[in-house]
Amino acid sequence: MQLAQSDDLSGYVIAPDPAAPRLTRVVEGVDHEGNPSRISVVEERPLTIFLNGQEIVTAMTIGDYPEYLALGFLRNQGMLATGEVVCGVDYDEDLETVVVRTDGQTTYEEKLKKKTRTSGCAVGTVFGDMMEGLEGVRLPEVEVKTSDLYALASKINRTPSLYLEAGAIHGTVLCQGARPLVYMEDVGRHNAVDKIAGWMLSEGVSAGDKTLYTTGRLTSEMVIKTAMMGIPVLASRSGFTAWGVEIARQVGLTLIGRMRGKRFVCLAGEERVLRDADPASVDEESPKHRRKGGEA
């Protein structure tokens, strides 16, 4: 297994760190036979995100990469527009806060002030803002090779992760061709995506040539976030929602789900899928990975 593990980490810019002491904890319990059971469970911490002076949300997170999470969340919610210059991201571990600072007030803060005068609340606007952000979005038409998808799923499944270590966590991986680049995990699948968005924003990484792979379901929110990030391909081992499919078709996102071993279903962007791999040559997943799926 050791060799396989080192192989699996080749090519990653950021890989999971299942050994990091801050991310998991061993908890003592009792199993079905009445025997003591020590199991590893993931940590979960509140993180309150501020945009300048404005408290935005408290997210539950495993707590790695709080700066990326805050940046990515604000960008994916459309609260941080493309033009706006981020001049600082300050994380305070004791206060469990992260403050994203921009040059001057953001358009979102202005909008929020108006909103606040009327309904006094910002929560309800978040979803509306996300749909707004999608208007006119058309993703680049890139070819999707099934050989790449199979290679990615196999590499990602065998990559040492909190998912394999402790379960009860979602993983999302930014990929290029057959290569996984950044593998983020979190208790909420949206956090994992937002951390990737924050990393891309910080590093100025292009999106048009990337694929996003997630262990989570392909809901409208996952599809919207992927489109907001400008990534044209979203693949998952889990299933779909009707609206997720509709939005994917609207923005030109190639949407592939229920990907297990050789099996998958493409519900949007089929015309961009190049079937260059013979499914018969693809191994089925090991029971271990199938089973872990249930932890999602």
Add this chain to the structure above:
Amino acid sequence: MQLAQSDDLSGYVIAPDPAAPRLTRVVEGVDHEGNPSRISVVEERPLTIFLNGQEIVTAMTIGDYPEYLALGFLRNQGMLATGEVVCGVDYDEDLETVVVRTDGQTTYEEKLKKKTRTSGCAVGTVFGDMMEGLEGVRLPEVEVKTSDLYALASKINRTPSLYLEAGAIHGTVLCQGARPLVYMEDVGRHNAVDKIAGWMLSEGVSAGDKTLYTTGRLTSEMVIKTAMMGIPVLASRSGFTAWGVEIARQVGLTLIGRMRGKRFVCLAGEERVLRDADPASVDEESPKHRRKGGEA
């Protein structure tokens, strides 16, 4: 299968309705072999919840039981205190809104006004309010029979549901002893719990003698909601987070996870578990149910 199905529905007050046309849709796609594939996917709709004049949140939901969802959400978030009298719950299908009306202004609305003057936003307060609501909560010390847990898991797994029909959805079931009473499903596992809370509130159902079974993970938010509802037992086929376990131990909730066939792990309240069933006599889950776990 027909006989098994009718058996499985015996005793339910509310059971899933996988045949309801409004909840799923057949979508055409292409499978891994390039063949046309028609799969059933769950619907997903926005629902904006108001408390009197106050817009609170927009939830993504399959859209059944919007009134229960709104009531349960507000109660589980501590926005609707025990004393407060609900005088109306108005759902507007076209506007996709539900308004919960109380006699006079709620303490939450007053708090929100103060909050709004300072940070201008209510989102960040939600989590803090939930923890606040837990102060002093001690759940009744009820015996938990493993024979009941095994019977519930088996009945629930075999109950016709959107989960078995279309996947990509979570289920939560309110149970009493070995009997499932109310089986709610939704795209977000929290919605399913909130719909149960709304039903209990509307029907004036007691909580101290109930068990909550969920397909989702045992995160802090799931544990908090269960405790806010006054239900002393929470069981899941999925895994744990460290904070979920901590809170369960703090409020005296019996927490059982990773429940698959004969297997489970108890991480809180073990002293209240009565092991009256021989695990060796319990059947393993069918591959069908194991696999479906991955859709969560």
